[in-house]
Amino acid sequence: MTSDVPRRLHHAAIVVAAVGSALQLVAGALLVAIVRGGTPGTAAALALAGIAASVVTGYVRWRTTTYWLDDVALHYRSGVFTPDERVVPRARVQAVDTATGLLQRLFGVVELRVQVPGAADKDEVVLSAVTHEEVARLCRALGQPEPAAPDERVALQVRDLLLAAITGPQISAAVSAVAGTFALVDNVIDVQEGEGLVARLDTVHEIVVAATIVLAGGYVLSFLAAIVAFAGFEVERDAHVLRIRRGLLARRALSIPLQRVDGVVIVEGLLRGPLGLAALRLETVAHGRERAAGGTLLPLVRRREAEAVIARLIPALSIQPGALERPPRRALRRFVLLPATGGAIAGLAAALALLPAAWPGAAALAAGGALIGLRAYRAAGVRLDGDVVVVREARLARRTLLARRHRLQQHALARTPLQQRAGLADLSVTVGSGGGGKARHLEAATADAAFMALRGPVRGFVSPATEC
Amino acid sequence: MMNSRSDAVQSGGSRALERPSGGRSRVCDTRRLTETPRSEPSNPLPVATRTMWWGESFGTCVALVGGALLLSARAAWLPLSLALVVAAGAIGYSVGVPIVRYRRWRWELHEQELDLLHGAWRVIRTIVPVTRIQHGAFRRTHRLDRAVRPRAPARAHGGRQDDDPRPRAAAGRRAARPHPREAPHPG
Numbered sequence: 001m002t003s004d005v006p007r008r009l010h011h012a013a014i015v016v017a018a019v020g021s022a023l024q025l026v027a028g029a030l031l032v033a034i035v036r037g038g039t040p041g042t043a044a045a046l047a048l049a050g051i052a053a054s055v056v057t058g059y060v061r062w063r064t065t066t067y068w069l070d071d072v073a074l075h076y077r078s079g080v081f082t083p084d085e086r087v088v089p090r091a092r093v094q095a096v097d098t099a100t101g102l103l104q105r106l107f108g109v110v111e112l113r114v115q116v117p118g119a120a121d122k123d124e125v126v127l128s129a130v131t132h133e134e135v136a137r138l139c140r141a142l143g144q145p146e147p148a149a150p151d152e153r154v155a156l157q158v159r160d161l162l163l164a165a166i167t168g169p170q171i172s173a174a175v176s177a178v179a180g181t182f183a184l185v186d187n188v189i190d191v192q193e194g195e196g197l198v199a200r201l202d203t204v205h206e207i208v209v210a211a212t213i214v215l216a217g218g219y220v221l222s223f224l225a226a227i228v229a230f231a232g233f234e235v236e237r238d239a240h241v242l243r244i245r246r247g248l249l250a251r252r253a254l255s256i257p258l259q260r261v262d263g264v265v266i267v268e269g270l271l272r273g274p275l276g277l278a279a280l281r282l283e284t285v286a287h288g289r290e291r292a293a294g295g296t297l298l299p300l301v302r303r304r305e306a307e308a309v310i311a312r313l314i315p316a317l318s319i320q321p322g323a324l325e326r327p328p329r330r331a332l333r334r335f336v337l338l339p340a341t342g343g344a345i346a347g348l349a350a351a352l353a354l355l356p357a358a359w360p361g362a363a364a365l366a367a368g369g370a371l372i373g374l375r376a377y378r379a380a381g382v383r384l385d386g387d388v389v390v391v392r393e394a395r396l397a398r399r400t401l402l403a404r405r406h407r408l409q410q411h412a413l414a415r416t417p418l419q420q421r422a423g424l425a426d427l428s429v430t431v432g433s434g435g436g437g438k439a440r441h442l443e444a445a446t447a448d449a450a451f452m453a454l455r456g457p458v459r460g461f462v463s464p465a466t467e468c
Numbered sequence: 469m470m471n472s473r474s475d476a477v478q479s480g481g482s483r484a485l486e487r488p489s490g491g492r493s494r495v496c497d498t499r500r501l502t503e504t505p506r507s508e509p510s511n512p513l514p515v516a517t518r519t520m521w522w523g524e525s526f527g528t529c530v531a532l533v534g535g536a537l538l539l540s541a542r543a544a545w546l547p548l549s550l551a552l553v554v555a556a557g558a559i560g561y562s563v564g565v566p567i568v569r570y571r572r573w574r575w576e577l578h579e580q581e582l583d584l585l586h587g588a589w590r591v592i593r594t595i596v597p598v599t600r601i602q603h604g605a606f607r608r609t610h611r612l613d614r615a616v617r618p619r620a621p622a623r624a625h626g627g628r629q630d631d632d633p634r635p636r637a638a639a640g641r642r643a644a645r646p647h648p649r650e651a652p653h654p655g
Contacts, residue, residue: 412594414587432600455581455595 006066006077012107013065013129018051018058019103025050067127069141074114076125086125092116093142094260094285098135101250110135114142144255147243150236152312156299161233164300165226167271168279230299237313244297260284261314262431263403264297266306273398278303280310283403285432295433310402317402319388324381325450331424331441335380336373343369372396382427382439382450389454391429391437401437403429405454409436413451415444427451508593509576509583517573521566529562 029046065078074093076086095115104110112135114125130138140146156164231248242261244254263283272278280297301309311318327335347362372395379394389408392400409432415425425447430436439447533555540551565588574585582596 407600408597409600410594410596412592414590414592416590420591451593451595 004069006068006075007134009062009065009067009127010107010109010129010131010134011062012104012109014055014058014062015107016058016101016103016111016128017061018054020054021057022051022054025054067125069138074125074138074142076127088114088116088125090142093144095254095256096135096139096142096144097252097254099247099250099252104129105251108132112138139255145238145240145257147241148238150238150243152237154235154298154309154313156230156233160300161227161230163277164230164279165223167275167277168222168226168269168299226299230296233296233299235298235313242297242313246296256282256284258314258316261316261404262407262433263401264310264314264317265435265437266301266303266310266400266402268303268398268400270396272300273303276303277301278306280306283401283431283433283435306400307402316404317388319383319385319390319402322383322385324383324390324392325442325446326381327377327424327439327441328443330422332374332377334419334422334424334441335377336370339369339373339376340366341369343367376440380439380441382442382446384450384453389429389450391427391439393438393440399437401429401431401435403431403437407432408454409434411451411454413447420444429454509574509585511575513570513573513575515570518566518570521569522563525562525566529558532558 026047029050030043033043033046060080061078064080064083065076067074067076069075072089074088074090076084076088078084093114093116097113097115099111099113101111107129109129109131112127112130116124228248230246232251233246234244236243236245237258240258242256242258244252244256246252261282261284265281265283266278267281268278278301279299280301282295282297284295297313298309307319307321343365344362347365348359351357351359351362375398376394379392379398381390381392383390384405387405389403389405390400391403392398409430411427411429413425413427419425419441423444424441425444426438426440427442427447427450428436428438442450536546536551536554536558540546540548568588569586572586572588572591576583577598580598582598582601584592584594584596586592586594
């Protein structure tokens, strides 16, 4: 292929960039006007100035953003004073994703992201508005397989979407969102009034009520976020590519070559586990850092069907049914002792420092720690099946990693002197995205066997009848 | 004949794990595994590494010893004997851990894989397939490096000539900068 001429994005890119920055500028201008006690006229003038500045910068950004293809790479250049130039070798392109937001839908264009292994999100090439024909051309040129009739298709039903949203709250994200909202409100309302509000939270009852409000707010936000992210979720697979489409407002489409999938993690969260539900997460180099919705293969699946669904979507990860090699019974106390002691110490320290009368809480924390340890013991295990290694562990959520052996980034065998004396060892595997799995306190012989087998050539499944 | 036996030895490990359910035949597999063909890695790190680790833990050690003694002089709840025990522990840890770490550290680069053995308390053996290594990066704590092996950095890069008028430390700093070709790069 000959060298391409530098091309500009679709004109819609001006509007996309302008709207994005205008929202921030106008919000900032209004906030400043309100906090400083400006008149509505001042606020409107500031907002108009913000919109005008956004349109100008959007136009300048569009004028100065170009991309082109040559024989070996995709080139991207953007910026005025210190132009940002990126070169993505064609051979390194892992996946080409598209997203269609409301604005893009209005103009009949899509946003295109070129995923490259090892690059941070800010280093990805993002073409914010290109036509569908241009997407097809770029996909062809970047070696992405043409869409074919899917061999397999799994769609998320509305009932499952609601279940996924109810049972999968990302508490940390939600709490930080609520905290961010409070911080914003705190900036706007009178500071003294806010301090008075906090100072009035002096009884245990009020603190509990406040914490409940924060958690409930977080839960609702998380529920809505899950609905927006996973609405219309569907996965299709043809002979070479996995295609995932999802999203309510912004419709996202990910295409991942099957050969670049390192593994899949079956995640049984605290709420989902008891209900026999799980989520499936993809482990790929391209989407490894996208810890949230980006790396989801399926937001909700029945646990007993998980392996079958994985086998349908990623045939290379299909395994025969069978049990894992689990830690011996003598390892149980090693799983339980540490979290139970940790819980007891944390509880005692809190009781001594805050409220001596709350010392029974220490016992409760110790019991909670012991239960977590017991859960970890019951979950731990490892298994090899052909080219697939299965590692299961539990901290709070129970995670079962199914990974392709020949795509493991590394594997390790670890033992402390105490474990050595007891004939135990830990086995851990790491995949290209940095994720992985660790089976703790395995029988030393089993861990050694797995460690050596992982470095050897891949062998087929050996039935028990041919054993020894 | 040897090859087939070697294969059998290696596949013994796989079989123990590929069995659909745990069984009593594990002992049989275990015996085979002890005959695993590849031994542990054998290359040690340079002796200077140990000195560097001592240097790195020196600051923490001084802070801990000084803090314990100061606290025992000012606070009644920390008797001098306990402070001395803490200080002795800190010194022992700072001196002992680098020794153990250094003795343990072994590496070997095979045709297919990088084999590492390390750890003071928790001994970890890691295998990294060579095909999965994305890039290499060099980092030097050059001042300490010079203190340990005065001429090594300059000589390694051919950076210093005898008639170089700059002070040695400056030459060392220059030499310690990685060559552009050695700098880490993505992909």
